[in-house]
Amino acid sequence: MTIGRAVPGLHVFVLDDALEPVGPDVIGELYVAGEGLTRGYLASPDRTAERFIPHPYGPPGARLYRTGDRCAWTGDGRLQYVGRVDNQLKIRGFRVEPGEVEAVLSAAPGVEQVVVGPFDDAGQPTRLAAWYSGLPEEEALRRWCEVRLPTYLRPAAYVRLDALPVTSHGKVDRNRLPQPLPSEGKASSSPPRGTAEIALAAALHRDPGRQRSWPR
Numbered sequence: 367m368t369i370g371r372a373v374p375g376l377h378v379f380v381l382d383d384a385l386e387p388v389g390p391d392v393i394g395e396l397y398v399a400g401e402g403l404t405r406g407y408l409a410s411p412d413r414t415a416e417r418f419i420p421h422p423y424g425p426p427g428a429r430l431y432r433t434g435d436r437c438a439w440t441g442d443g444r445l446q447y448v449g450r451v452d453n454q455l456k457i458r459g460f461r462v463e464p465g466e467v468e469a470v471l472s473a474a475p476g477v478e479q480v481v482v483g484p485f486d487d488a489g490q491p492t493r494l495a496a497w498y499s500g501l502p503e504e505e506a507l508r509r510w511c512e513v514r515l516p517t518y519l520r521p522a523a524y525v526r527l528d529a530l531p532v533t534s535h536g537k538v539d540r541n542r543l544p545q546p547l548p549s550e551g552k553a554s555s556s557p558p559r560g561t562a563e564i565a566l567a568a569a570l571h572r573d574p575g576r577q578r579s580w581p582r
Contacts, residue, residue, distance in 0.1 A: 380394040434450055478498075493523070499528060500526075
């Protein structure tokens with residue numbers, strides 16, 4: 367979603383975790399400065415200290431406001447909204463922005479609506495699930511993601527619905543999304559790779575009672 371440019375008297379910056387500016391098409395956090403910036407939150411010094419930080423590129427005493435929005439500059443100097451910092455998840459040690467996965471799935475032919483979020487399944491680590499409406503079957507969406515997303519960003523489960531539940535304000539009601547069935551979250555199988563995996567697969571083949579699907 368493109369949200370335009372800064373209005374007159376307002377300065378915007380897209381910075382990385384070290385508060386360094388990022389280049390076009392690189393995702394960072396949106397910061398705001400300028401004449402219209404307030405001095406902080408009323409009667410909330412802790413929140414003010416968290417959100418209003420010293421301006422590393424401004425005059426002494428100037429402040430930057432951390433919006434919590436993740437954005438990227440386009441080639442022509444506009445801002446592209448990606449998602450919220452507080453919506454990020456930790457999946458297999460990686461920081462994941464569900465909005466990035468939603469953007470890829472939304473572009474799949476036949477998908478009408480899609481939302482991506484975490485789900486937990488009986489002793490398994492947190493994984494991603496995709497709830498969607500539209501024509502594609504699960505396997506088609508898996509193939510779509512395999513060539514467009516790294517492994518850690520690919521949903522482990524897909525739940526197709528006639529329509530996504532919404533709140534009275536028209537936003538997706540995540541609390542009403544059905545939990546994926548355990549079978550929907552299981553990893554699919556693929557052939558063993560490398561010397562160690564091949565040797566282990568051969569050992570399991572000699573003992574059929576211990577065979578299991580090889581996790582992808």
